[in-house]
Amino acid sequence: MRIRNNILAAEKKYNRPTGAVSLLAVTKGQSVCVIEEALKTGQTHFGENYLQETLTKMTELKNEKIIWHFIGAIQSNKTKLIAQNFSWVHTIDRFSIAEKLSQHRAELKTPLNICLQVNIDQEPQKAGVLISELSELAHAVVKLPFLNLRGLMAIPAPKDLAAQHLSFQHLNKALQMLNQEGLKLDTLSMGMSDDYEAAIAEGATIVRIGTELFGTRLGVKS
Ligand SMILES: *Cc1c(COP(=O)(O)O)cnc(C)c1O
Numbered sequence: 001m002r003i004r005n006n007i008l009a010a011e012k013k014y015n016r017p018t019g020a021v022s023l024l025a026v027t028k029g030q031s032v033c034v035i036e037e038a039l040k041t042g043q044t045h046f047g048e049n050y051l052q053e054t055l056t057k058m059t060e061l062k063n064e065k066i067i068w069h070f071i072g073a074i075q076s077n078k079t080k081l082i083a084q085n086f087s088w089v090h091t092i093d094r095f096s097i098a099e100k101l102s103q104h105r106a107e108l109k110t111p112l113n114i115c116l117q118v119n120i121d122q123e124p125q126k127a128g129v130l131i132s133e134l135s136e137l138a139h140a141v142v143k144l145p146f147l148n149l150r151g152l153m154a155i156p157a158p159k160d161l162a163a164q165h166l167s168f169q170h171l172n173k174a175l176q177m178l179n180q181e182g183l184k185l186d187t188l189s190m191g192m193s194d195d196y197e198a199a200i201a202e203g204a205t206i207v208r209i210g211t212e213l214f215g216t217r218l219g220v221k222s
Contacts, residue, residue: 029217
């Protein structure tokens with residue numbers, strides 16, 4: 001896949017170790033056929049935003065080895081099905097949701113990998129915890145028994161290249177701050193179709209890419 005080559009090239013260009021950045025293929029609004037084609041190329045991590053849409057796909061793809069990541073907005077009445085069907089959740093921005101996900105994960109053998117979503121550009125309408133409230137949330141969430149707090153995620157406001165770098169730097173700094181406070185976080189989920197090169201330059205470990213991989217979405221929703 002072209003994107004994989006671009007990721008490798010960016011790792012090299014910005015002195016990141018080879019393989020430091022993993023590709024999350026975002027398939028919201030895409031058909032099961034699209035996922036099957038991507039599986040044939042060796043892709044195993046898939047990101048989805050809408051629970052119902054994903055559950056339908058999961059049924060059709062139940063024989064495939066797929067690592068599902070939830071990257072959409074989380075309503076509290078959906079936490080049970082999210083906790084039980086996904087390996088990762090990237091979009092946690094409040095304790096009550098984290099607590100419910102942990103409770104519902106209890107019966108599974110492995111903890112749910114999670115990232116805290118940070119509202120990195122302090123946009124009024126956008127989801128995500130503010131940097132000023134991040135430390136308190138992280139230290140509370142890390143105590144929950146059936147979650148594995150892996151790192152941070154953000155969707156910066158669209159902007160020019162220099163400003164993209166700055167937002168991603170801020171998220172990286174926030175991760176380092178939490179690690180200095182004693183947490184052991186290894187994941188920066190940042191970078192999408194339009195800004196993943198800047199994200200890789202600034203330390204992304206997961207880039208979440210849809211449009212650049214699969215073209216325009218059909219608009220399937222939950
Ligand atoms: C849709 C989506 C993506 C992928 O966006 P593209 O611009 O299509 O690459 C990545 N992350 C999140 C959280 C999304 O909702």
